[in-house]
Amino acid sequence: MKTLKIFLKLCEMNLKTLFVYRASFFVSLISNLMFVISYILFIESLFLHVNKIGALNKGEVLLVMAFFYLFQNISDIFYRDNFENFSNEMRRGLLDTLITKPVSSRLLTFFHKMRFDYIAALFITGLQFWYAWRFIEKPFAPQLFMTGMILSLVAASIMFSIFSIIATLTFWIEKNDTLHNIAWHLMQIARYPRDIYTGIARMIFTYIIPLGLIANIPAEFALKLSSGKSILIFLALAMAFFYISLWFWNFGLRRYTSAG
Amino acid sequence: MTKYFTILKIGIQENFEYRSEIFIYMLAWSVRFLISILLFLALFREQSVIGNYNAQNIVTYFLIIQILTALNFAKTGIQISDDIQSGDFSNFMIKPISYTLYYLVLEFSKNIVRFLIALGIFGIILTFYDPNFFQIELLFRLPLILISCIFAYCIASLMNMAIGITAFWIINAKRIIFMYFAIMSIFSGMMIPISLFPDWLQKIAFLTPFPYLLHVPAEMILGQENIPKMLTNIAIQILFVILFYGAIQTLYHFGVKKYEAVGR
Numbered sequence: 444m445k446t447l448k449i450f451l452k453l454c455e456m457n458l459k460t461l462f463v464y465r466a467s468f469f470v471s472l473i474s475n476l477m478f479v480i481s482y483i484l485f486i487e488s489l490f491l492h493v494n495k496i497g498a499l500n501k502g503e504v505l506l507v508m509a510f511f512y513l514f515q516n517i518s519d520i521f522y523r524d525n526f527e528n529f530s531n532e533m534r535r536g537l538l539d540t541l542i543t544k545p546v547s548s549r550l551l552t553f554f555h556k557m558r559f560d561y562i563a564a565l566f567i568t569g570l571q572f573w574y575a576w577r578f579i580e581k582p583f584a585p586q587l588f589m590t591g592m593i594l595s596l597v598a599a600s601i602m603f604s605i606f607s608i609i610a611t612l613t614f615w616i617e618k619n620d621t622l623h624n625i626a627w628h629l630m631q632i633a634r635y636p637r638d639i640y641t642g643i644a645r646m647i648f649t650y651i652i653p654l655g656l657i658a659n660i661p662a663e664f665a666l667k668l669s670s671g672k673s674i675l676i677f678l679a680l681a682m683a684f685f686y687i688s689l690w691f692w693n694f695g696l697r698r699y700t701s702a703g
Numbered sequence: 704m705t706k707y708f709t710i711l712k713i714g715i716q717e718n719f720e721y722r723s724e725i726f727i728y729m730l731a732w733s734v735r736f737l738i739s740i741l742l743f744l745a746l747f748r749e750q751s752v753i754g755n756y757n758a759q760n761i762v763t764y765f766l767i768i769q770i771l772t773a774l775n776f777a778k779t780g781i782q783i784s785d786d787i788q789s790g791d792f793s794n795f796m797i798k799p800i801s802y803t804l805y806y807l808v809l810e811f812s813k814n815i816v817r818f819l820i821a822l823g824i825f826g827i828i829l830t831f832y833d834p835n836f837f838q839i840e841l842l843f844r845l846p847l848i849l850i851s852c853i854f855a856y857c858i859a860s861l862m863n864m865a866i867g868i869t870a871f872w873i874i875n876a877k878r879i880i881f882m883y884f885a886i887m888s889i890f891s892g893m894m895i896p897i898s899l900f901p902d903w904l905q906k907i908a909f910l911t912p913f914p915y916l917l918h919v920p921a922e923m924i925l926g927q928e929n930i931p932k933m934l935t936n937i938a939i940q941i942l943f944v945i946l947f948y949g950a951i952q953t954l955y956h957f958g959v960k961k962y963e964a965v966g967r
Binding site for chain 2: 493
């Protein structure tokens with residue numbers, strides 16, 4: 444309960460910042476639009492030459508991509524900037540002010556700065572869902588779609604756990620300015636249909652680093668393609684990653700010595 | 704010139720101060736390469752040819768793109784934007800050094816190390832994967848290829864710098880730089896060969912400088928271009944370098960007059 448109250452207070456503080464820098468909202472809108480258009484052009488160019496990627500047609504691939512952007516938007520709003528700046532904050536001793544407070548150190552460290560200007564990107568993602576569904580022959584089922592949206596929150600929590608593990612490595616590496624680089628590139632694994640990963644890659648991206656699932660499971664649920672078993676595995680992996688990443692964070696924190 | 708050689712030397716030494724960063728960087732880019740390969744190999748399970756490419760061609764193409772990206776991926780704009788926003792730019796104003804040349808050389812010193820490592824790793828993979836790639840004709844094309852790669856680096860860095868310098872007016876140019884990365888990722892041929900675009904999109908792409916960063920040097924390396932075509936493309940690269948250098952000098956001249964550094 445205390446953690447939730449602190450989280451909501453952090454949201455309130457950061458929301459006030461949004462109204463100070465209003466232009467950031469529109470700049471984020473345009474920036475996100477450029478990325479989405481680039482990837483749509485990429486998919487459209489591919490489908491000039493192929494009919495399916497894995498077992499999915501163009502609309503279904505675009506839907507996976509839309510769900511990918513949805514959980515990416517959630518991560519951008521709530522915690523991505525904090526991960527990118529983590530190495531810098533640690534070296535400059537700013538981490539000390541966050542971990543010495545009587546609240547969850549991980550919560551404060553990775554949620555103290557939120558970017559509500561990225562809410563603009565949610566509008567673009569909404570357009571992307573509309574564009575994807577134009578190419579899907581199945582009727583739109585609102586309940587399944589909304590459940591897919593909720594599963595995107597679970598996806599965002601898995602992504603948070605993976606980012607947390609990568610960030611915790613900074614306690615040993617010390618200078619990790621390429622942290623955001625590797626995190627961003629890893630996220631790209633989630634963008635495509637999981638059928639493209641076969642053999643050992645499939646096992647790694649499903650069970651060890653479940654990036655192959657995080658956009659695909661919500662999309663498959665919205666399309667009535669997923670089984671209850673895969674959703675249970677998805678939820679179990681989310682919980683497992685959360686607790687593993689929390690344990691690793693506490694383990695890394697014991698090694699941390701302040702920069703003064 | 705001595706000071707710029709010193710900057711180059713210091714930049715190269717800085718690369719090896721935190722060696723794990725180089726390793727993490729290579730790992731990050733390898734992930735991107737792996738995803739591209741897995742995606743296209745999944746497509747080639749259904750059909751043997753996509754556009755002008757078969758499975759072997761496409762892997763060779765992405766290996767070359769990976770090597771070229773290590774050289775041409777520039778972040779000078781972000782550093783310049785940060786300098787202007789934080790006021791650190793003031794330190795450069797009093798130094799007897801060209802600000803733009805400083806970052807051009809410094810970025811090159813970082814990228815050349817990554818390029819050589821990428822050349823080693825991905826070059827070895829290419830040697831085993833596609834031994835027929837290393838034909839004797841490649842040696843004859845090599846001088847033009849190297850010239851094209853250097854101009855490609857200059858275009859990438861200068862474009863980045865031009866955007867970064869707009870921070871004199873807009874304070875923080877990072878969002879615009881991210882838009883640049885978005886456009887670059889598709890129009891440079893990094894995600895998909897430009898020849899797989901629809902015809903209308905190819906025409907639009909070649910009106911921009913982005914294909915000349917990666918796609919054009921890659922096509923030269925793959926032997927897709929004859930010597931006259933290579934010379935034409937290098938001439939176009941030179942034009943873009945002149946254009947962006949002129950833009951930077953103009954923006955810098957007016958930007959410095961507008962610059963304020965509070966508390967410095």
